[in-house]
Amino acid sequence: MKESHSFHMTPEEFRYHGKKVIDWIADYYEKIESFPVLSPVEPGEIRSQLPNDPPLKGEEFSSILKDMESVILPGVTHWQSPNFFAFFPANASGPSILGDLLSSGLGVQGMIWATSPACTEVETHVLDWLVEIMALPRAFKSESTGGGVIQDTASSAALSAILSAREKIAGFSANKSGVVDKLVAYTSSQTHSSVEKGVKIAGIGADNLRAISVDSTFAMDPQALKQQIKKDKEDGTTPFFVCATIGTTSSNAIDPIKKIGEICKEEGLWLHVDAAMSGTAALCPEFQHLHEGLHLADSYCFNPHKWMFTNFDCNCFFVADRSILIKTMSILPEYLKNKATESGAVIDYRDWHVPLGRRFRALKLWFVLRYYGVEGLQYHIREHVRLAQEFASWIEGSNEFELVVRPPLNLICFRHIAGDEFNRKLMESLNSSGKLYLTHTMLNDIFVLRFSIGQTNTEKKHVERAWELIKTTAKKL
Amino acid sequence: MKESHSFHMTPEEFRYHGKKVIDWIADYYEKIESFPVLSPVEPGEIRSQLPNDPPLKGEEFSSILKDMESVILPGVTHWQSPNFFAFFPANASGPSILGDLLSSGLGVQGMIWATSPACTEVETHVLDWLVEIMALPRAFKSESTGGGVIQDTASSAALSAILSAREKIAGFSANKSGVVDKLVAYTSSQTHSSVEKGVKIAGIGADNLRAISVDSTFAMDPQALKQQIKKDKEDGTTPFFVCATIGTTSSNAIDPIKKIGEICKEEGLWLHVDAAMSGTAALCPEFQHLHEGLHLADSYCFNPHKWMFTNFDCNCFFVADRSILIKTMSILPEYLKNKATESGAVIDYRDWHVPLGRRFRALKLWFVLRYYGVEGLQYHIREHVRLAQEFASWIEGSNEFELVVRPPLNLICFRHIAGDEFNRKLMESLNSSGKLYLTHTMLNDIFVLRFSIGQTNTEKKHVERAWELIKTTAKKL
Known part of the structure; x- marks a missing residue:
């Protein structure tokens, strides 16, 4: 129980719980590929697990943290998964997260x-x-x-x-x-x-x-x-x-x-x-x-x-x-x-x-620039572009898929030759597999699949696996 | 040195550095009262310590973190200090900082x-x-x-x-x-x-x-x-x-x-x-x-x-x-x-x-509500209002100071009876002491000192010390 004269978390308690949270995040990144990339929950499913009445008494931090696993994670679409190819990347990194943490701490x-x-x-x-x-x-x-x-x-x-x-x-x-x-x-x-x-x-x-x-x-x-x-x-x-x-x-x-x-x-x-x-x-x-x-x-x-x-x-x-x-x-x-x-x-x-x-948002940006150096950032950007160009070459070499437009960088717009309805079904089938997440757009009134490569931990194996899954899923449909 | 095939921080490295950052923040709160509340640096003083050229090679995280102490802290106005009475509070707390950290981690x-x-x-x-x-x-x-x-x-x-x-x-x-x-x-x-x-x-x-x-x-x-x-x-x-x-x-x-x-x-x-x-x-x-x-x-x-x-x-x-x-x-x-x-x-x-x-900003708010409970939040809000009303009663009991308006909650508007110029000098003298930070406003064209009580760790002793300092500084002027 917390002391009655103050409900605040002391610096000592912060040390203890903070380190648990750091471990939680590290664990999350270690097992991130085990979750379905696109959250499969139905509307209202997360809310239904939250108590209707607001909390009158304070809770132990450890019991709040426990709900991250059981209540929150099922409702998370894993933007940081290396199998996230939807929309645009919104990538994060250790130095950035820690720079942002210092910003929150300084307040x-x-x-x-x-x-x-x-x-x-x-x-x-x-x-x-x-x-x-x-x-x-x-x-x-x-x-x-x-x-x-x-x-x-x-x-x-x-x-x-x-x-x-x-x-x-x-x-x-x-x-x-x-x-x-x-x-x-x-x-x-x-x-x-x-x-x-x-x-x-x-x-x-x-x-x-x-x-x-x-x-x-x-x-x-x-x-x-x-x-x-x-x-x-x-x-x-x-x-x-x-x-x-x-x-x-x-x-x-x-x-x-x-x-x-x-x-x-x-x-x-x-x-x-x-x-x-x-x-x-x-x-x-x-x-x-x-x-x-x-x-x-x-x-x-x-x-x-x-x-x-x-x-x-x-x-x-x-x-x-x-x-x-x-x-x-x-x-x-x-x-x-x-x-x-x-x-x-x-x-x-x-x-x-x-x-x-x-x-103090500049802290995270300063940390990223210093931790990676220009050299490190260049390396990973080039790698993403290289992977995207390779993916594009696979499409070009395929009889069933076609590029809709030549990709200048790391976003590939492509489609199966079987038409809009087939591509829509293909996308839904891929996304509901939980193994990857990609999204669509319309170009010249044609339904197009977008495959965006830019997540921090996306490597060649993820792109290769995605391509295999896309091909086999298309065959099954 | 980081491995050449990836410049990313691994989950294991994140565990290590993350815990250092948690300790850094806990240390910061333990010694926060030793810093001048209002940063005393001159314009350009912080920038002058940053290298002109952008970093081409990546640095070790530990050396980046070191600069938080030597480069950043002197340029920080300590909003989380219990002696911060300026503007409005912008208070933070352990559960909130950790909820925000999880938000950054999930990305x-x-x-x-x-x-x-x-x-x-x-x-x-x-x-x-x-x-x-x-x-x-x-x-x-x-x-x-x-x-x-x-x-x-x-x-x-x-x-x-x-x-x-x-x-x-x-x-x-x-x-x-x-x-x-x-x-x-x-x-x-x-x-x-x-x-x-x-x-x-x-x-x-x-x-x-x-x-x-x-x-x-x-x-x-x-x-x-x-x-x-x-x-x-x-x-x-x-x-x-x-x-x-x-x-x-x-x-x-x-x-x-x-x-x-x-x-x-x-x-x-x-x-x-x-x-x-x-x-x-x-x-x-x-x-x-x-x-x-x-x-x-x-x-x-x-x-x-x-x-x-x-x-x-x-x-x-x-x-x-x-x-x-x-x-x-x-x-x-x-x-x-x-x-x-x-x-x-x-x-x-x-x-x-x-x-x-x-x-995912709701995480920190959810954490705060659950950690404190309504009861805990009420306790601290009431405490801030009580301290402010007590401070107001000291002003009322003084011959040299006056309330400019009756404080409904936790913000006291007051002034020394010696006029605008005196009050402006009093404020500057108090703020440059580093022992507290308060700000001003104009009400009915009169220069008024604002004393806002709402920082997380502000207790009776801080308000008492502030009042003593205000009185003695006024006497010296």
Whole structure:
């Protein structure tokens, strides 16, 4: 029983239980392949095991931890399994988990520089490092006109870009008096839904988002963009924002950033580049060509929480001109005023995104970069791409399966030649086997299987086994 | 040296280093009072210790961990110190830190039910528990018309409320074609800056946010609200949203929710209630009267990451009618379609907030509720309020200091009678002593010291020592 004068866990108790939790996680990774990758539970099955009434008396920590095994694990879809090939990876790693644990332990709130200078300065420093490593435009460095900030997701980064663009085109009047002009934004028909959500949130309206047509690789057609902008201008509306994608969600298509960027410069539009998963590839010089033309972008983001072994949430958002972002997001109530902010010598990241509060997320990113080194990260990224290309070659060598599009990196879009219904059944059969998890998309109105390789512990044997299972399952159907 | 064929940390290495990190955190809490509460570093001091060039080769984990002590700690403002009385608390606890660690370890991404049913169902269940424990309106329960969701911050919750209100009043046309009507929102002059930020983001414009005057307790004056709404309607604009606060940031003022709610019902306005810190008090029946009238609210939020021993980020956002929120935020691209979503039998939390991705934040909240039990949480909340009231009585008994407003809960607003300049110097002198950290605000154009009691390990002796230090420092000035 806990002492009656305090219900807190003491540091000594924390040592004891904390080490049990560390062991629990290590055990989990050791046996992760024994679980069905996609949770097989029915809706309501997990809740039905939880007591209806809230706990009035405290419980021993050990009995809470026990429920992780019996109640929680059956309801977990194992994103960290090496047999997880669904959606995009959201990979984690030891150094990242431990960096994040230290962030929870310190419990600092880095809304402004003064509330924990290290929280701000490590973030700025590490994001500057990424500009160097990934050969991003120099304007994105904090010593230049721009800078980087960690946001939760690419959705929030897209929203921040849309708002900055909205304020820039309107001379900051929308923040003041609301959206009045008819603004028009552009993406390709393959762009992530977050841009539509952002445009709605910003008060611009989904009707004013144009879906530009794509070429045979599902990349945005710059000529179609140019024509649409021209048409919209003739119609008296105000084009203001383009989102281009390096590695679309559906099929990993690479929009031609340089051509799109030139059009944006010419027409005075904000260019945001979303490289949520694929940006990480730029850690390797041989993939940096995917970023060609990025110096023409006003903002850019990628997610170390997807493919860079840094557990969710960690989106790196860069801008070429920080003054616009800050002016768009800035607030300064009396209770947050302080000398450091007034001196102008510091960054207050609260003015770089929607939330005010923020945790010390830079720690996990700093830990990952130092633990792996650029060399280690490059090794694993290359390995994932190599495995994906090998998988693609198996598809090409098969009589029953076909590639739907040539994979530029680590996502393979393929299908069985037997048609949509067969592929849908194949996917369901594979996923319900528990041995792997993959998802689908539609490309040119055709049902396509997506096979995404990027989990931390995915090795050749997992990809080989998956391919065998796919073939034998197709035969049985 | 790490093996050349993999740069990953193995489960065995994770066991070893993880336990070192657990010890590091336990040590930190044991010696936390030996650090200056407010970091004394100068701008740039932390960065100057970081190597300019990014790490090309990986490092041993132990050498990274060493830098936590030498590089990071000097740049940390110790939010978890029992001598932290600044801003609001952002308290953490052992069970919360360990729940969060398990969330990082599992590394699941709960954007939709299917991507980890437990992530969604535990969240729904625990938020339903909170409705019971805190005696919140039944409409906020998932089995009713509403429900709860964990967001990162009260800023994001306010934005979600503003957007829902905007869509409701406009018949969901702003999402479609943009903001066109002149919409008007209302807060008190004391409301948190997040509402202004949300109104800007939503494309409504800060000029269309009315700051309603307050009474002598700094609570919103309902009559002034009613008159302003009338005037705005006469001017041809469309009032649509009111944010009332239970416990304002400046002075912990409690807006009269019932009266404001009646006006909102009468006029057809959305009422959002922000109880970011003070909502937690409703764990105790004797403080539930502060929520009187909450059944008239359309949305409500409070932050367990402020005063409920759950480390950042954890904002609980409730709505009375979830269909409006979901319709406002909903997206459904092909690659996220799945049977569970189509069946309508599950919650997909991606449609309850701005980001798409989300971590398993409910774990830490579940752990806190079970470890403390309602009884344990009540004990500590009552203790904080009792200490604050005692501190207030010392101020009242003093000849040199005065209360600026009667403290309803755990935040004391006071000042030395010697005027603004003296109080500013007093605050700076106290904070640079390193022995405590408090902040200020302006109330009726007067500089006021804020003393917020709510850190996990703050006990009577800390408050007593702080009072002694405040008195002796004032004498010396």
